[in-house]
Amino acid sequence: MKIQKTAPAYPQGSLLVEPEWLAAHSADKNLRIVDMRSEKAYAAGHIPGAVRIEDKPLRNPEERLTYLPRPEVFTELMNRAGIGNQTDVVIYDDEGGKLAARLWYLLHAFGHSRSTLLNGGWQKWTAQSRPISTEATVVPSARYQVKAIPDMTCALPQLLTRKPGVIVLDVRSPDEYSAKVISPGAKQEGRIPGAVNVEWKENVTGPNLEFKPAGELLAMYAAKGITPSQEIIVHCAAGGRAAQSLFTLRLLGFKKIRVYYGSFADYSALPNVPIEKPNVLIDK
Template identity: 30%
Template sequence: METNMTDWLYPDAVVESDWLAAHLDDPDLRIYECTTYLRYTDHDPNLPYIVESGRADFETRHVKGAAYIDLQNELSNPDSPYRFTLPEYGDLANRFAKKGVGDDTRLILYSRGGNQWATRIWWMLRSVGFDNAAILNGGWEKWDTEDRPTESGTREYPPTSLTANPRPELFVGKDEVMAAIDDAGTCTLNALSSDLHSGENPRYGRAGRVPGSVNVPALSLSNPSDKTFLPLEEVQQTFDGVGIRRDQRVINYCGGGIAATLDAFLLHQLGYENLTVYDDSMSQWATDESLPIETD
């Protein structure tokens, strides 16, 4: 089931598979697969998951013309104790430029197993001031099911230059999250599964959530069959159901700042304007004993 393109507030930020199939040869188009896999351990709070690159699956078969972006190894801060911490903005812009992202390019982002890896890259691009990127609705699953053009092997786009115009307000750290607790003007939104939100599953160390936060699991916002986003009316009802108001600032978080970007992307498409992502999320919060936590 496809989301009607006319529903999108920012239609340039989403493309359907038929559009991409018709534009594969556009000279200024850059297509990137963004897949990363998390292999959950659920028995060691010091190692909640093992990160596995999606490069092997990409090289086996991918959207024709696509290159691969390795989030952890190419776009994350190697000096951080957490897996996917954002680099400094100038550094991040340079890393994107090395992958072929330039001021005049048009980007299409997709991933496997859900759109959250693509939305993470999309949010990172926005944070350095780059707005000409779109999510392939349904990602690899829909493209493959429809028997669209694919290829195997590797591909790299030539390096270019990208001007950094940082938007630091798109990411926050633990201090800003702490300050937002009990602030009626802020909604803290957890994109993790309900068992992690409630505290039933202690994957990240201390079980539970940021106090006062509400829960809309990112995986609940896409169709399980073809990974397309749910109709925006349904998404709006879901956000309304947990009490998110348009006059609030929304701090999106999850385990490591990945799933949170899918919630943030859809809030953006619904016209919520004051949105940010807690970058290190529960990977940091649950392991810092000085920070408060709550469970059901």
């Protein structure tokens, strides 16, 4: 079953589905709906047929090169969720895609391109008074096999040896970027020298946190000197917000973009890397 484009016109609009499409296809045998919200939120009500996947196992702090979960751990997570290699996956959350995009990124990093996000997530689904369930969804176990796709992830050595002209996109808040506050998990405030800041929240709008129209997003990034022809490394503090911006740029047709999944929590803990602060450059 091929997921059809139902979202507003984006260059890669098939990455995003609307509640109307999901409501019409939720019973499809080859479709798995994944809820990335908290256990409490899921128990209080979820989209019928949705399984819940915990966010924490999706980042492995012991893997200091890529921070990706071990392949066997990710395989088991997918097996338990009933996701096989031919399963179409629709993911949602209630945080503007921040949690959903983390799973989307990892599915793609492990070779599973049959995944999309629900535009507007839980908020838009409920705003349209669509059915909800409080019963936990039980699904048969699947057989998932990972296939690593290296060009989705930027390891630290690749970041440090990047070529001139490669854009480092920092999607943290302006206060984190300008060193007014320390990012969650970081050892100090600051930013990677030369990084450009476009906060991930700028990708979505309205009470349902829907993705902004393609033209508005493209103009926003172009104003910061970011265009589809460029090579981009995106990061935040711990990878989740970066995954949402990765998704957004892929939605817009950007192809040469990778996530530094260790992000600033990893970078700020290193002993011999430069840290930039307003009017100060600390070269360790």
